[in-house]
Amino acid sequence: MTSIGLNSLESAPQGVLEPRIWTPSPDLPTLGDDFAAWCEEIGFPLLPWQVWLAQQICKTNPDGTWYFKEVGVIISRQNGKSTFMQLMIMWRMFALNQKLQVHTAHKLTTSSEIFWKIDDIIQGRLDLIERFLKKYETKGSQEIKLKGGERYLVRANNSAARGIAAPDTIYMDEVREYHDDEVWASLRFTQMSNPNPQALIFSNAGDQHSIILNRLRDRGIAASAGADDRIGWFEWSAEPGCEIKIDGKPNWEAFAQANPSLGYTMNPDNFAASLSDDESIIRTELLCQWVSVVNPAIRESSWKAAADKGLKLKPDLTTWMAIDLSPDRREGALIAGQTDGDQINVVLLQTWTDPENLDAKNIANDLAGWFRKYPTQTVGYSRQTSAAIAALLSPAGISCTPIDGPTYGQACDEMLSAITSGRLHHADQAEMNRQVLSAVKLPFKDGGWYLGRKVSNATICAAVGMAMVCHFATRGEPEIDIYAG
Numbered sequence: 222m223t224s225i226g227l228n229s230l231e232s233a234p235q236g237v238l239e240p241r242i243w244t245p246s247p248d249l250p251t252l253g254d255d256f257a258a259w260c261e262e263i264g265f266p267l268l269p270w271q272v273w274l275a276q277q278i279c280k281t282n283p284d285g286t287w288y289f290k291e292v293g294v295i296i297s298r299q300n301g302k303s304t305f306m307q308l309m310i311m312w313r314m315f316a317l318n319q320k321l322q323v324h325t326a327h328k329l330t331t332s333s334e335i336f337w338k339i340d341d342i343i344q345g346r347l348d349l350i351e352r353f354l355k356k357y358e359t360k361g362s363q364e365i366k367l368k369g370g371e372r373y374l375v376r377a378n379n380s381a382a383r384g385i386a387a388p389d390t391i392y393m394d395e396v397r398e399y400h401d402d403e404v405w406a407s408l409r410f411t412q413m414s415n416p417n418p419q420a421l422i423f424s425n426a427g428d429q430h431s432i433i434l435n436r437l438r439d440r441g442i443a444a445s446a447g448a449d450d451r452i453g454w455f456e457w458s459a460e461p462g463c464e465i466k467i468d469g470k471p472n473w474e475a476f477a478q479a480n481p482s483l484g485y486t487m488n489p490d491n492f493a494a495s496l497s498d499d500e501s502i503i504r505t506e507l508l509c510q511w512v513s514v515v516n517p518a519i520r521e522s523s524w525k526a527a528a529d530k531g532l533k534l535k536p537d538l539t540t541w542m543a544i545d546l547s548p549d550r551r552e553g554a555l556i557a558g559q560t561d562g563d564q565i566n567v568v569l570l571q572t573w574t575d576p577e578n579l580d581a582k583n584i585a586n587d588l589a590g591w592f593r594k595y596p597t598q599t600v601g602y603s604r605q606t607s608a609a610i611a612a613l614l615s616p617a618g619i620s621c622t623p624i625d626g627p628t629y630g631q632a633c634d635e636m637l638s639a640i641t642s643g644r645l646h647h648a649d650q651a652e653m654n655r656q657v658l659s660a661v662k663l664p665f666k667d668g669g670w671y672l673g674r675k676v677s678n679a680t681i682c683a684a685v686g687m688a689m690v691c692h693f694a695t696r697g698e699p700e701i702d703i704y705a706g
Contacts, residue, residue, distance in 0.1 A: 234477045235484035236300075238269055242456040243277070244444045249288055252279040252317075259316050260308050263346060270457075270481035271305050278421070278453055286417045289453035293396075293422040293437050296457045297509045300482040302423055306392060307335045309421070311342065314371045315349060319389035323374045325408065326394035335394075336363045336375045387415040396434045397427030400678060405433045426458060426509045429659065430678050457481055458509035465503055471496060479509040518633070518662040518672055518684070523640050528649035534559055534568055534595060542570070543601035543624070543689035544588060544610055545682040548674050550578050553607075554656065555588060556686030557595065558694050565645045565694045567687050569653040585613035592619050601689030603629070606674075624689045630669040632692035633662075639691050647687075656683040 253276030257267050267275070280288040296302050306324075313319040324335065340356060343349045343365070357364040361377035374385070391408055399405060412418035427434040441454025459475035466472060471492050477483050483492075495507065501517050504510040512521065534540065538559040546553040553573040559566050570591050573579050588610070592600065599620040602611045611621040624632055639645035647653065659679035662670045672685055 234473055236270065236481035236487070237457070237478045238273055238481060240295075240455045240457040240481075241460070241478055242442060242445050242454060242458065244289075244441065244452065244454045246277065246280055246288055246453070249280045249282065251276045252281060253277070255279075255316070256309070256312050259312050263311075263342070263349070265304070265308055265342075267305075267308075268301055268482055268485050271301060274305070274455055275309075277455065278419075287419045288451070290418060290451055291420045291422070291437075292453040292455070293424075293434075293441050294455050295424055295426065295438070295509060296481070297479045298425055298506050299487060300457070300480055301486060303335055303338075303394075306394070306421070306423060307339050307342075310335070310373055310390075310392065311339055311349075313390055314365075314367060314373055315352065318369060318371055320370055321372050321374065321385070321388040322390045322392070323376060323385055323388045323408065323411075324392040324394070325376050325404065326398075333363060333375060336365070336373075339373065340365060385411045387418075388412060389415060389418060391418075391420045392423070393420070394423050396422050396424040396437070397431040399433040400430050401432060426505050426511050428505070428512055429655070456509070461510060463508070465500065465508070466496060475508055479507065517658060518660040518670075519637065519640060519657055521658055524647075524654070524657060527640055527643070527645050527647055529566075529646045530649045532566055532568065532646055532648040534566065535561070536595060538596070540595035540597045541599060541601065541690050541693035542588070542592065542597055543686035543693075544584070544607050545603060545685040545689075546579060546606040546610075547680050547682055548606065550606075551575055552680045552682060553579055553584060554653075554680075554682035554686055555591060556683060556690050557591070557597075558687070558690035559595075560694050563644055565639050565691060566647075567645065567690055568648050569650045569683050572652060572683075581609040581613060585610050585617075588614065589617060589619060599693065601686070601693065603685070622693075624692060627665075627669075628692070629688070630665055630671045632688040633671045634669065635695045636688040636691035639695070645691065653683045653687075655679075656681050657687065660684040 253272065256275045256279060257272045260267050274294065278289055278292045282288055294302065310322055310324065313322060343353055352367045352369065354366045354368045357366070363375040365373045388411055391412065393405070393408070409420055412420065422437060424434055437452070440450050440452050441456070444450040444452050445454055457479050459479045463475045464472050476492055480487055483489065492507065495503065500520055501512045504512050534557055538561060540557055540559050542555060542557045544553065544555050551574065555570045557568050557570050571587060573584055588600065599622045600614065601622050601624045602608070604623050604625050614621050656679070659677050660672045660681040661677045663673035663676055664670050672681060672688060674681060674685065
């Protein structure tokens, strides 16, 4: 295997062969070497890490069945994951004569790309085209069928399991994008009647919303530590919390651990050029590290630096509050803030949850108690989510101020400025941390931005309320600084 030139980056190592986290397995026979030889024969030699991975996931029991029934492969983008998958699909069709393989991803276009590459390879080789029978395409489905009855089926995720029975192998790509159990449960259980099934899961690192991937990863990490679970987990990722740069240069040890193709098909110059991207994107896409959310409004490192576990509101300081409800009206949060010198202190006072719909009257009653506990000037709210609550508070003499549109965008900017400058401090409350780090930013057409409630795919009421409170705190108490004589 010939590696690419390193140009001026002579200190960049080649990618690490073995993943940082992987499941040990018994010394059993493997079909991995047969797979590698077949790939070489059709003109697609494997990279070293691909050979190693094939040797692991293709181990067989004495009765010839797969040792690992479920396999998770976690690796950064552009390392050859898709190429490995397409070659594995073809090998199992042409060499193992598997009758049915099913492939799905969160978007049909993702799996369709592999489908077309497989078709191109087949059409370009006489020894493969001789066995080719037909190619089918319908809405949400694609299929290649060989003369021996072997089938490769691509399905959109919303219909992945429809009409399918006992597939030999299923492939799920970009599993980090699955935020519920529906596709995984329906597709995985189609294999229950197959005598020798295997499920292969491929993905980059996820975030807190990657429900299926996170659950599988928990099992995989436990299995790698010796738990009795027959799941194969192979994760090329950098150590959590590692530095992205060292002395102004890429942390090559970290990038090599997450990118086994570094120095083979991946040019180190390209890594160096990407270091100006958002930290969450670098950690997810290039270091394969789990983050709270991709493209967050607030960086985790900045938020952690603002934590003060002993922080409490003072009963004599001017206070501002803000209420916000989720778009589905099932969750809500009340935030309070005070200024103490140049410092803005924010605290999550209360949250509400209801599986159907929150009761505006109950929330208004709770909020009124908090309002009177401190010298509160006003309660911020959004007309889009909390107008019904404000309508109940105003007749009781509680000042309510709507924060929407451009003012909301200004509030978000003021909040971020307070955090990054070190002026904002928070009480390090678990629920507030979760909601704030789940918030995703959306752009205004004029170049501004705001916290997106729906696009965040999580409850961010606390983050929205904090932005409103920061708007009041930044404005401060009314002052008269011009006097008429």
